[in-house]
Amino acid sequence: MAESSRIYTAALVVIGDEILSGRTHDKNIAQVASWLQIHGIRLAEVRVVADDTAAIVEAVNTLRARNDYLFTTGGIGPTHDDITVDAISEALGVDVIVHPDARAILEKYYETRGGLTDARLRMARTPDGADLIPNRYTGAPGIRHGNVFIMAGVPSITAGMLDALSGQLEGGAPLLSETIGCWVGESDVADLLRDTEKAFETCQIGSYPFWREGRTGANFVIRSISAEDLAACTRALIKGLEAMDRPAVAGGI
Amino acid sequence: MAESSRIYTAALVVIGDEILSGRTHDKNIAQVASWLQIHGIRLAEVRVVADDTAAIVEAVNTLRARNDYLFTTGGIGPTHDDITVDAISEALGVDVIVHPDARAILEKYYETRGGLTDARLRMARTPDGADLIPNRYTGAPGIRHGNVFIMAGVPSITAGMLDALSGQLEGGAPLLSETIGCWVGESDVADLLRDTEKAFETCQIGSYPFWREGRTGANFVIRSISAEDLAACTRALIKGLEAMDRPAVAGGI
Known part of the structure; x- marks a missing residue:
């Protein structure tokens, strides 16, 4: 095991009719x-x-209670269908305020873009007691309130907000992974996978079959927070596949 | 309003560590x-x-109780990490059985493919009392139990199972939609969007901004179960945009 066995978890709430209608593919x-x-x-x-x-x-409310962090994406724009800030404020039991720093950011951003209208000012609204997450693209910031992180729905803007949060959140030992691929039907190696996983307590093995060029194959992803166990488990699986005359491909197929 | 105002709803449970790790993009x-x-x-x-x-x-259990239908994807393969059938049987309070029809399908499928091993037989297991959903690609069927539909994780196989279910499920009037695009900042039309939506009771308008070629635009999706209201609301929105000297593009940008 790694030095720290504390596991940090997060949940994500993706907010948006456009995902549920199939119109937009979530990224x-x-x-x-x-x-x-x-x-x-x-x-x-x-x-x-x-x-x-x-x-x-x-x-x-369900997910922030049982995870270290809760992220949301979507619904923080200027239009009538953007209700995320109001809904999360209700969930947190706090008022919605116009955040002075957010207002200042938007005033500056829209100075040369037609001014800060009422609609645009909606994007300065936050739950009372929140901090801002910078958005380098369009001014309108993301929002942090305790362990809740409210981010944009547009993936490129979300990416910028995640970047701004990098290094800010406490985590545990990262879950390491190795991937190997093999031209084998996963049902032919089900016993090998189960037995190999059992032999290495800190490891999980995921099996992801595919059909390509008329052939059956699978990628196996081994995960562990222990680099040592991960390497040993991966070696054992490769050896087991070799014993069945099925050479593994490092990194997956 | 359309003749029937009964709204049918479904929920989807996507089962899989590979989606939560970011390794696989859900489709x-x-x-x-x-x-x-x-x-x-x-x-x-x-x-x-x-x-x-x-x-x-x-x-x-939460989602099947409050929706007409519940779909799941993932975790019905032959390996140790495929626990969906066991977990859903537990949720339904029924035993796991080997379904005789599923067994027969798999016996036939694997007749020329090395035979039905124990691992492959796992894919014939269903909650007691289930029907099968045909899978034309790899033999292993999907499963229907009451309002619960258990499908594969591999998107092409899921597609085949959905195809097999087409026309089998009772639904309501389909939610119709129109999309129009416009080179306009969504904050400039926030009032127009809100007022137009308010004027047409059965309609919702979604606003999806984008930045492309250095310009700001948005697509607006109008949804309604009434074809008449949908057309009228779309016309009103186009007219409102024209009044702002912002011509709309049918079908979106």
Whole structure:
């Protein structure tokens, strides 16, 4: 085991009718997941909810209580369907205020862009007691309130906000992973996978089959917070595949 | 309003560590959402959970109780990390059985592929009382139990299972939509959007901003179950944009 066995977890609430209608393909789950992984925080659960106050309140209150961090994406723009700040303030039991720093940022940003209208000022509203997460692209900031992080829905803006948060959140030992691929049906190696995983207590092995060029293959992802166990488990799996005359491909196929 | 005002809803549980780690980008949310939309069923909520029995049980039991249909994707393969059938059986309070029809399908499929091993037989296991959803690609069927639909994680196989279910599920009037695009900042039309939506009771307007070629624009998606209201609301929005000297582009930009 690594020096610290404390596992940090996060949850993500993706807010938006456009994801639930199938119109927009979500890109934030994967990018938030990857960012968290680097910071030693495990993404434990994700919910996609509609632009609906009750649904947002339920998801936020359930998930912030049982995870170290809660992230949301979507619904913080200037239009009538952007209700995230109001809903999260209700979930937190605090008022919505116009954040003075956010107002100043937006005033400056819109100085040469037609001025700060009422609609644009909506983007300066935060739950009372919040800090801002910088947004280098469009002025309108993200919001942090305790362990809740409210971010944009547009993936490139979310990426900038995650970047601004890099190094700010306490995490545990990052979950390390190795991937190996093999031209083998996963059902032919089910016993090998189970037995190998059992032999290394800190490791999990995921099996991801594919069909390509008319052939059956699978990638195996071994995960552990212990670099030593990870290497040993990966070696054992490669050896087991070799014994079946199925050479493994490092890094996956 | 359309003749029937009954709204049918579905929820989706995406099961898999590989989505939560960021390794695999989910494609099933969008394809299930689109399929449901065509069938007049609204995707009300999505949860992504780990390969963890307690997490699956909680999500399945919460969501099947408050939606007409519950779909799951992932975790029905032959390996040790495929625990969906066991977890959902626990959620439903029924035993896991080897389904005779599923066994027969797999026996036939593997007849020329090395035979039905114990690992492969795992894919014939279902909650007691289930029906099968055909899988034309790899034999291993999906599973239907009451209002719960258990599907594969590999998107192409999921697509085949959805296809097999087409026309089988009762839905309501499909939610119709129109999209128009405009080279305008969404904050400049926030009032117009809100007022137009208010004027048409059955319509919702979503606003999706973008930045492209150094310019600001937005797509507006108008949704309604009434074709008449949808057309009238779309016309009103186009007229409002024209009055601001911002011509709309049909179908979006």
